[in-house]
Amino acid sequence: MDISIIETSGLGDRSYLISHGGSAVVIDPQRDIDRVLALADERATRITHVLETHLHNDYVTGGLELSRTVGAEYVVPAVDGIGYPHRAVTDGDVIDAGPMRFEVLHTPGHTHHHVSYVLRDDTGAVHGVFTGGSMLFGTTGRTDLVAAEDTEELTHAQFHSVRRLADTLPTDTPVYPTHGFGSFCSATPASGDESTIGEQRQSNPALTQDEQSYVDELLAGLSAYPTYYAHMGVINREGPAPVDLTPPAPIDPAELRRRIEAGEWVVDLRNRTAFAAGHLQGTLGFELSGSFVSYFGWLYEWGAPVTLIGESPDQIAEAKRELVRIGVDRLTGSATGDVDTLRAEAPLGSYEVGDFARLARERKTTAVAVLDVRQTNEFDQEHIPGAVSIPLHELPQRLDDVPAGPVWVHCASGYRSSIAASYLDRAGISVVLIDDDFDNAVKLGLTVSG
Template structure:
């Protein structure tokens, strides 16, 4: 028996393919199912079952399309009223797939109907548990995604679910969560790449704290989550459309300028320093990296036409795949020429890139404003005195609060501030992007 991990680092999630004797079961697949199909072919296994731990809030599932493509049984927790045929399972049900046996355990908390799947081998020995958004590595799934009116009830349920997992499963049981590798579905940052029930007894707050302390601490620590989450549950409940990973149609410089002038979303995927050195006015800089899809999805006007600018077709294809995972499908064009050839008659815009040492010197020599686009909790833990804190996801609705003149923009690493710089760049404001780690600001004594 073999458990293969399919990592989706851009969303901080994992899917799993469990194989034995030519048979395979897939758990919580992402929308781009070609990765799953390729892995199954490479392992020489036939997928007979596709299982969901819950209706996902942070990505569009590939489970429905995968099950239809390979003729597998599609398994979804009972209680979720979905718009397609599936096998609804509840606590105690068993999914038998060749030598594999997965027992359903109702583990509410992340959602009301959330389940975990306990994996038994042919001899009946417990080998692992697939915990979705319940027990994560050193933490648990967040409990506020279904609305504030459910948060306290679900947080108590989450505590009891994790306690049940620990009480009923052997210490050696491998814990395989879907979330917790950077996903905002995690209540707090997870720890480690692998874990067992025994490990969780030592460091999971639901197992080291009493119930009320756990509930109070989890709720108090919940931070903002991406706005696109509001659409994921709806799509996954109705049934997602098949994925389209084809390249968007190319657009020329004239059409690009028309789209920018019309206020459409035109996103530049290039490196943030390349964008700062020269870009088309009115475009938005979202460097294609592990954080790309989270922050673009957070700020994106849902359903709006979207045009991509990239270094090459490979970059466009990668971005399309990332966006498809969260249901951003209205890609209406792309351009990959040298940026100077896309300007038409207009000059490129640019702004300075600096580090925290440059900011320290500038603060001593002249008047400027500092814009900190980290989350409010990060800001509360320490910040540059006098800095204005507007979290990145609030920038578009709080543009009027940002001063004109010279504005230095920073975050914790330079990624979020690079997006913010592209959003606030305009003629009456001199933007400086601080592309540096915040620990450097601390070393320089800039933080209070």
């Protein structure tokens, strides 16, 4: 039995293709199903079933389109309001996929309807459990994505769900979660790349703490999550439209300038320091790297047309693939090449880039305004004295709270602060981007705890 992982690192998620004897089952597929189809073809298998552990909050599912494309049965936990044909499953149901059997365990917590799937062969032996947003590696799925009034109830349910998995399954059972590899669906950061039920009994807080301690700790640790999540459950319940990965049409420099002057979403995908060195004034910088899609979706004005600027057509295509995974489909144009060739007499912007060592030197002789765009819980743990705390996702609405420039802006690694710097620059605020790890600020003695 082969279990293949399909990694979506930008969202911190995994999908799975399980194959045996020429048959395959897919669990929690992302919207860009071409990756799944290519893997099934490589494995010379036919997909007979597509399984969802829950209606996802952090991405648009590819399950519906995949099941229709290959003629597979689409299996979804029983939940009201789903607007397309599917097989609704509840606790104790079994999906018979030839030489593979998937036993359904109701594991509420991440959502009310969440299920896990225990993989067995035709002898009944367990080969793994697919836990979605329930048991993760060293943590559990967050419980506040349904409604505030349900969060405490779901947190208690999550505790019992993880305990049920640990009590039901053999110690050596491999655990295959969907979330927890950088996903905001994780209650706390997950640890490790693989695990078993036995290892989780030693490290998972739902298994090492009593119920109330687990509940109190999880609730106290919940932080903000991307606002685009509000749209994912709705799309997945109604049934996503088929994915379109066709690159957005190229536009000329004159049209690019018109869109910028009209205040449209024109996003530059280049490296953060390249953007700082020179960019079309009025554009936003979202470096196309690890955290791109989460923070783009968090700040995006839902439904607004988007124009992308990139170094190459391949970079534009990669960005579109990332964005359609969260339902950002209104990509209305693109431009590639050197900024000087794209400017059409439009003004160029730029700002300085520094590090914490330079900030330390500046602070010895000058009163320096510092803006911290990490989340509030990060700031509360440790921060630079005198820094103004405005989490990145609040910045567009709180520009009036930013100190007079020049403002030195930082986060934990330089990624969030690079986005913030582009917002400040667009607003006409003089800015210095601190492109550095916050650990270096700690080492330099720039910070205080609490």
